[in-house]
Amino acid sequence: MLRRTRGGRSPSSTWAMIGRRLLALPVVLLAVAAFTFFLARVSPRDPVQSYATVQSTVRQQTAEEIAAAWGLNEPPHRQFLSWLGNLLRGDLGNSRLLGGQPVLDEIGARLLPSAVLVGAALLLVLVGGLLAGTAAAAFRDTWVDRAVRTLCYVNLAAPSFWIGLLMIWVFAIQLGWLPPGGMTDPRAVDPPLVDLRHLILPALTLAAAQHAWFTLYVRNTVLSVRQDDYVRFAEASGLGRGTVLFRHALPNALLPFLTLTGAHLAELIGGTVLAETIFGWPGVGQLAVQAALAADLPLLLAITLAGSVLVVLGNLTADVSYRIADPRVREPAL
């Protein structure tokens, strides 16, 4: 099991691990950068021509000027090095979609809405999954367990964007309870930073994609922890059901979830693409789709890179919190 095979069981190794992982971060980024650049190079898409489709027709001479201005006539490794150099200086290029705006500024402006959405969805996944999964395990083989499991299997086979559309139909159009899109009310004079009414449906849609298997995972882990000796000892000692579940089984079952949360982050970040598009949420995911539809490669590459950085940092945070949470790793044996 995950929590038993983690190596390096001493607190000093936690710092060593953080250091090692942070040092590896640039290497990982370089790999992603090289990989995406490689793909862009082998791709038959001609950057000048794709620019041309945006700008209608381009004369041959203009096309050569553009190519020269972008350094497209240079050999590939030179192109990569100059792209990489720009990358290191924080210059990810200029977006054609946004009329020549620096890519980084636009992503930065969109980061907050996406972070709010991902945070809300993560909260829903964790809280909902813990409650439903623990309930299913505590009432194993009763109607509670069957209901939770059935819902999860249904959820697993239903695409989240379909669930989002159905929720728009039911809650926004039929019942009129919640707005169907946007981040704030466009009529508001002084819109709040986060409008909860606007947040609910997108966050539910984003959470829907991850909720099912997280719930099933919680259920199975709690069930397996209940077979462990310390839980059986607590039960044999006649401690109350609630005490056994919440003070003995859950704290142990929760440890591997910390690591899992890191894995969930990658899926949630990717899920913003669909959720933000459906609900017109002005985040990075929506920007990615716009960039993709306009074939705006600098913007799309930058978003992909940013996604990778976030995933790596998220995994690191999850692993560090795991080490802090588990006393067997945090405190040395005497």
Place this chain on the structure above:
Amino acid sequence: MTGTKTSHAVTTTAATGPEPGAPALLVDGLSVRFATAGRVVTALLGVDLRLAAGETMVVAGESGSGKSVLAAAVLRNLPGNATASGTVWVRGEELSSLPPAAQRRFRRRHVAYIPQSPATALNPVRRVGSLLMELARARGLTGPAATAALESALGALDLDFHDVARRYPHQLSGGMQQRVLNAVAMVGEPALVIADEPTSGLDPDLVEATAAGLSKLAERGAGLLVITHDLRLARRLGGRLALLYGSHLVESRPTERFFDAPAHPYGRGLLAAMPEHGGVPIPGQPPELTALPEGCPFQPRCPVRIDACDGPMPEPVPVAGDAPAPGWVRCYRHHRGGGDA
């Protein structure tokens, strides 16, 4: 585990409490079967036990004889694939007849359990102090009373409560973990103490301290059921000795009398296998519970077997001269009033 009863039922049954004067533990016809991979494994078959308040009983047997299953069955803590039949009373209370919440309440108040494998029985993510206080509270002690009780119980086993309390289980040695579990069983006034190999991993003077602590519990009126493969511990504890072999109890005797004159060939074999008696092991292997032989489970290894041993398991026969309490043995070669034929 299944269903919920009204809180009314819980309060009335819990209010009855243990019946004074009733035996600490009475087991009648206890059988436990496990369903594994399409096969049924019989771990216990028709076990009868009677343990009066203040009395000590040691159940001895080799590993795989079903002795840990006995503890789990008495505690109603068997895994999900096990089915138990027969009846268990603790201080006159038939636990299976109580609603689950009342069962738990009765057990945490009146039954203390020392589990096997101390390394895995302590919750790894909680400090030992919090576990100890939780178990003391379960036995009705809170605040300074709990601290005092734990201090003295741990102190008797040469542990400092305040030092142990702030550690995590993985920061204790194996022997310390065992002593922590032993000590917490001695807190409060349990009516029944069930100890599964309480001296594993302890050096001789700690074995002595543990045995003394357990005996003190019995003196205070608890029924003491110790499960072990260690015959020397059995001799030290005294009281009564029951031998478990191949899911059957084959002999139950006052401990002194057993060491003077074991009645079952298996008991004689065990004594001969002790180092001080020459250390000659019993030839052959204990039977797999999946493939128990016909008739007496010991007959394939028995030096005195006869054809009748293939037949039904012999009924218990009283052993003459046993005092203070009568002893019995289940063997065709044992005759009333005398030894072997």
Place this chain on the structure above:
Amino acid sequence: MPVGAAVAAGVLAVLVLGALIGPVLRPARVDLDRVYAAPSLAHPMGADGSGRDLLAMVLSAMRVSLVISVLAAAVAVAVGVTIGAVAGILGRWADALTMRFIDFMASQNHFLFAILLVVLFRPVLGGQGAVLLSVGLTHWTTVARIIRSELLSLRTRPFIAAAIGGGAGRWRLFRRHLLPHLAPATITAMILLVPHAIFHESGLSFLGLGLPAHRASLGNMLADSQHAIYAGAWWTVLYPGLVIFALAASVGTLGEWLRDRTQPRWRSELQL
């Protein structure tokens, strides 16, 4: 066969049959008198914004989505088997390097990456080819892991040692001795990937990044329905999604049944 798998097989058989003969029996025609007609006896799923019978549209869209998903799963399996075989056969540093790469790819979000691939390769491969490539290049990691571990355990088996002792070369060893043993695992992995491919195809098409808008695919239909629900045409959302759900659920259930029968060890390795 347990009840669940039998029901799934029945549902899948009906869906596949519908996809095969449906478009023949019920061709979709534009009929501007029926724009957003509500479900009725004649049109059980109603009509779309061009007045086309939604049932007919769903049936032909299902055919397209099924074919593309199966092909995409096959591409992913081909990539996964190749990379897994490289790791499992070469071993040592090639194995270590490949495992690093697999771990890295598996930790990244594959949907963003799939979008990037579609954008890069759509001009030459067309929408369909780009979807196949993008699903293939983002879903191979679990397959590669499985193939690698199968190979590593096969290498220790006596008949392989005998073949090596008999002087079989690496390629011959792989083709004649290892490949036949990998076939059941490969087929099971492919079936388990089909629901993912369905999700990805429909998700990409929904965003306008998959199949061309004029082709009837389930994702394109849902993209159209985004506007149609404001006209009250809930059926344009409900039925295409329901078909995705039925396809994914039936193929997934069958795949899991097959996995439990043939590869009981996978339960922990492959979290699909």
